[in-house]
Amino acid sequence: xxxxxxxxxxxxxxxxxxxxxxxxxxxxxxxxxxxxxxxxxxxxxxxxxxxxxxxxxxxxxxxxxxxxxxxxxxxxxxxxxxxxxxxxxxxxxxxxxxxxxxxxxxxxxxxxxxxxxxxxxxxxxxxxxxxxxxxxxxxxxxxxxxxxxxxxxxxxxxxxxxxxxxxxxxxxxxxxxxxxxxxxxxxxxxxxxxxxxxxxxxxxxxxxxxxxxxxxxxxxxxxxxxxxxxxxxxxxxxxxxxxxxxxxxxxxxxxxxxxxxxxxxxxxxxxxxxxxxxxxxxxxxxxxxxxxxxxxxxxxxxxxxxxxxxxxxxxxxxxxxxxxxxxxxxxxxxxxxxxxxxxxxxxxxxxxxxxxxxxxxxxxxxxxxxxxxxxxxxxxxxxxxxxxxxxxxxxxxxxxxxxxxx
Numbered sequence: 498x499x500x501x502x503x504x505x506x507x508x509x510x511x512x513x514x515x516x517x518x519x520x521x522x523x524x525x526x527x528x529x530x531x532x533x534x535x536x537x538x539x540x541x542x543x544x545x546x547x548x549x550x551x552x553x554x555x556x557x558x559x560x561x562x563x564x565x566x567x568x569x570x571x572x573x574x575x576x577x578x579x580x581x582x583x584x585x586x587x588x589x590x591x592x593x594x595x596x597x598x599x600x601x602x603x604x605x606x607x608x609x610x611x612x613x614x615x616x617x618x619x620x621x622x623x624x625x626x627x628x629x630x631x632x633x634x635x636x637x638x639x640x641x642x643x644x645x646x647x648x649x650x651x652x653x654x655x656x657x658x659x660x661x662x663x664x665x666x667x668x669x670x671x672x673x674x675x676x677x678x679x680x681x682x683x684x685x686x687x688x689x690x691x692x693x694x695x696x697x698x699x700x701x702x703x704x705x706x707x708x709x710x711x712x713x714x715x716x717x718x719x720x721x722x723x724x725x726x727x728x729x730x731x732x733x734x735x736x737x738x739x740x741x742x743x744x745x746x747x748x749x750x751x752x753x754x755x756x757x758x759x760x761x762x763x764x765x766x767x768x769x770x771x772x773x774x775x776x777x778x779x780x781x782x783x784x785x786x787x788x789x790x791x792x793x794x795x796x797x798x799x800x801x802x803x804x805x806x807x808x809x810x811x812x813x814x815x816x817x818x819x820x821x822x823x824x825x826x827x828x829x830x831x832x833x834x835x836x837x838x839x840x841x842x843x844x845x846x847x848x849x850x851x852x853x854x855x856x857x858x859x860x861x862x863x864x865x866x867x868x869x870x871x872x873x874x875x876x877x878x879x880x881x882x883x884x885x886x887x888x889x890x891x892x893x894x895x896x897x898x899x900x901x902x903x
Contacts, residue, residue, distance in 0.1 A: 530769075545776050564767065573741040596653065679697075701723065790864075801860060804893075
């Protein structure tokens with residue numbers, strides 16, 4: 498017989514998932530064994546739908562959550578793209594690169610897929626590659642959309658592959674000027690940055706994930722939101738899926754013909770455990786307050802950034818939940834070794850997943866002085882074990898001064 502699986506606690510200090518709040522875990526564990534149409538389960542789904550509209554900052558009726566991880570939500574977001582549609586996709590890291598591949602698969606004809614089944618390159622999809630460590634800016638977006646005049650455009654808001662924030666306002670404005678329907682991956686920014694998607698009306702589609710800013714359990718629900726323009730398009734021509742069809746998926750959340758219906762609607766066996774924990778994660782976020790949470794992330798990331806720079810590392814990211822850095826010159830090339838040593842000690846930092854290899858240290862759900870001090874302590878100890886040269890006491894003193902400044 499296999500031994501019982503025992504997974505110990507670790508400090509998840511990478512790009513995500515973050516450590517789950519105890520209240521979310523308790524909601525999952527105390528949920529009863531319930532029929533999926535039991536009244537409390539359907540109430541939880543209804544209220545989660547309404548809370549998601551507050552989190553997104555939207556009046557979009559077609560705002561709901563897709564069962565699974567962020568990839569499930571993104572697949573739903575890309576479902577309206579049909580073979581032959583003209584698309585411009587902006588890529589500046591690992592995850593926008595995966596999104597670009599998914600888009601190319603959706604937009605490919607059978608001939609495109611047959612030519613290269615695992616990595617199709619349809620002529621109707623233009624991929625704009627921006628170098629690792631750089632942001633997608635408004636000039637890049639405007640130039641590409643003006644030249645190619647696509648039906649769709651895609652961009653990740655925050656790219657955790659390189660820790661860069663891309664220009665959401667510039668993307669929206671360029672889409673508006675050229676009559677393009679925008680799709681934005683907010684996997685890493687929703688619930689961390691303070692923004693309202695209704696302020697960006699040219700973006701028709703938004704997709705996020707459960708385990709970063711929302712801080713639900715990873716395999717629960719991926720939030721999505723579609724505005725009326727893309728819903729009307731779907732009514733006219735449909736899409737090649739049932740499971741991730743935005744209109745049909747919304748029916749599971751009692752959204753029918755553009756309206757919320759009061760009576761519970763039969764749904765695809767959503768788990769009471771998942772509903773309870775996701776509901777509690779949304780409650781926690783709204784209790785914290787979107788603006789306050791965004792300010793907390795900015796404050797604690799600044800302290801972490803300054804501490805890591807004081808250890809001799811070069812920070813190249815500008816996200817407020819993640820620091821991406823190069824090691825000091827004498828340690829250059831040993832990034833994976835450092836990460837492996839930290840992970841062996843239960844300190845879950847990450848390397849970048851594409852070249853050049855850098856170190857990623859995150860603060861998801863670590864918004865306290867004690868938590869940030871613990872992360873800095875652990876990172877400093879790992880660096881010193883590799884013979885980095887800096888004064889740890891001085892680093893900690895600088896962090897303490899920053900924490901007192903609030």
